Amino acid sequence: MLVRAVTAPGLRRLCRARRGSAPVCFPLHRALLGVRGAEAAALLQGLLTNDVTQLAAGGAPPALYAHALNVQGRCLYDVILYRLHESTGEEPHILLECDSSVLESLQKHLKLYKIRRKVDISPCPELSLWAVIPGEQAGDTSSSLPKCAGQAVLLTPDPRTEVMGWRLITKKGENPSEILPGSEVGNIQDYHRHRYKQGIPEGVKDLPPGVALPLESNLAYMNGISFTKGCYIGQELTARTHHVGVIRKRLLPVCLAAPLPTAGIPEGAEILTESGKPAGKFRAGGGELGIALLRLAHMNEPLCLSVGGEQVKLSANTPQWWPKTAAK
Missing domain, CATH: 2.40.30.110 (Aminomethyltransferase beta-barrel domains)
Incomplete structure (x- = not known):
């Protein structure tokens, strides 16, 4: 596994705005699905709303938000993708974060369209996922992404919006406060209250599978869709709604x-x-x-x-x- 932290101008602005507050780590009841192999990006490109090729190519922050849609253009799964390979010379290795209740169905969905592609798709129970949000209590923070003192698999800005802070992936059982000095573990209900206050949907309750429409769910506002990438499942209705401009x-x-x-x-x-x-x-x-x-x-x-x-x-x-x- 890689040990990486990624900075971004948006996060520096966020930290400056909230200087004097210590980050709070929230344990997310979300699952991680590994997609690895030479054709991993090609498989995901045809199934997700965002342009996976820009993630797989490297260079940009290693996280991307997207939805997987059904043929009627309605949301099946909301996912955040994480790139674990560092260069195009390495074998593509991407993690998909999803609602834990749909992990098995998402895996079946990917395997249905895998056909003969050289891709391995498997859950990652050895990893834990955390949301890291600047807290209100006093503490020292830097003006950039927090430095990892321990062995984090990945620490990256949340790709949806800077008000959601960062995403942290650790090995199962590791204490995030040992990785991010000065941080503390928070109550998950406080994380959800933060989401609701900001209007950020996450999971099957906020985005009912087969019911929620991506543009009504503010997917474009959360950097979760590309209107230039080409065809993917559910694209027709989404593109037509976008070009008509009536939501x-x-x-x-x-x-x-x-x-x-x-x-x-x-x-x-x-x-x-x-x-x-x-x-x-x-x-x-x-x-x-x-x-x-x-x-x-x-x-x-x-x-x-x-x-x-x-x-x-x-x-x-x-x-x-x-x-x-x-x-x-």
Whole structure:
């Protein structure tokens, strides 16, 4: 395994903005699938929304965000790809991060299209995945990516947006605080609250397989799609929607007037305007924060959803990290 850390201008800006805070490491309940072999990039290129060739070629940060779509252009799996080979002269070795509940189905999906390609596809249970987010407590940080004092497999900026910090891959059982001095292990619920606040979907609850559409899920805003790479499964509908330029619904962060009940909110619960018009669907949340698919025409209106027979008010907002040209 490689031991690498990668810097990026965006992360330097993030650290300068949050100087005086120590990073917090969150253990992710996500799985890693290894794809290795001479034709690994070619296989993934035809199945994912992003341009895998730019990752495989080296030079750029070794992480890439993408979705695997079905033939109707709906999301099956949200993945982050990590390049473990350092140069084009080495055998391509790519890790795919996915929701742990779909690891087996993603592996079957890749093998279905592998045909006779020279590719080995296997899970990596010997590795652990962490999200590293600048924390609020006092501490010393540098103005660049934290230095690894221990043996990390990979430390790289999260490719979706700089507000999500970094991704850290370690060997199973290793303590991240020994790799990143001054860091501490955080509660995973705090990580999800951070995601919801920023409107970042992750996993099958936020992106229901066969239901979520990539552009409604802000894939283009999260650097997860290439509109010039050529054909891939599900490309036709996605490209047509992009060129027409009409996206009426988007995933947005929402804030509830009261914390979510212990039982939670049923998946896909309908969100209404005060006048009773359908405004969207609630996807997931924690505490008073959540993420929902909303009609942009209603996002600035007072909204509500029914929880246990009671109406709970909520409001939506546009994340600050979105492009300035994004719909308001």
